[in-house]
Amino acid sequence: MTPLKALVALMAMAVMFEMVVSTNYTVGKPGGSWDTSTDYTKWVSDKTFHAGDYLLFTYASIHDVWEVTKDDYNTCSKASPLQKYTGGSTLIELTKAGSRYFFCSTSTHCSDDGQKLEVLVVASEPPSDSPPSPSSSSSSPPPPPSGDASARNIEISAVIALAFGVILMMVVY
Numbered sequence: 001m002t003p004l005k006a007l008v009a010l011m012a013m014a015v016m017f018e019m020v021v022s023t024n025y026t027v028g029k030p031g032g033s034w035d036t037s038t039d040y041t042k043w044v045s046d047k048t049f050h051a052g053d054y055l056l057f058t059y060a061s062i063h064d065v066w067e068v069t070k071d072d073y074n075t076c077s078k079a080s081p082l083q084k085y086t087g088g089s090t091l092i093e094l095t096k097a098g099s100r101y102f103f104c105s106t107s108t109h110c111s112d113d114g115q116k117l118e119v120l121v122v123a124s125e126p127p128s129d130s131p132p133s134p135s136s137s138s139s140s141p142p143p144p145p146s147g148d149a150s151a152r153n154i155e156i157s158a159v160i161a162l163a164f165g166v167i168l169m170m171v172v173y
Contacts, residue, residue, distance in 0.1 A: 022052040034059035036113035073101035076110035097123040
């Protein structure tokens with residue numbers, strides 16, 4: 001195999017791996033639902049979002065998803081949305097570290113009913129060759145993400161990525 005072909009194959013596998021390590025979070029109460037009955041502060045409280053993860057909003061036609069600034073989020077202002085989404089199903093990639101703000105613009109769903117979500121995205125950690133050092137704190141590790149995080153989809157994606165990598169290597173070899 002020529003060095004160029006090997007490099008192309010490795011780059012393609014790296015891209016596939018990046019897709020595999022992301023997590024999909026279906027926003028809302030167990031089972032997912034972007035509505036006025038979910039406590040979004042509570043829903044987000046036990047989750048850690050990383051750059052590369054995805055939020056899936058599923059909602060009835062009466063609702064929508066607006067991405068807004070922090071100031072607009074705090075006041076439920078509809079003056080300057082960054083993005084507007086409709087259609088009942090919206091998938092949003094969390095591309096970089098920082099806070100992201102979302103709300104429903106319908107009537108008083110944001111201001112009176114609390115249909116708003118603040119997500120803190122942390123940077124993705126690079127893979128490590130050595131195991132993590134033991135923590136000096138006495139706290140137990142956080143629980144794995146709840147059922148709304150698609151762990152099974154990650155496993156399936158890993159198998160697909162591996163198969164794609166093997167096929168790609170066979171083709172370029």
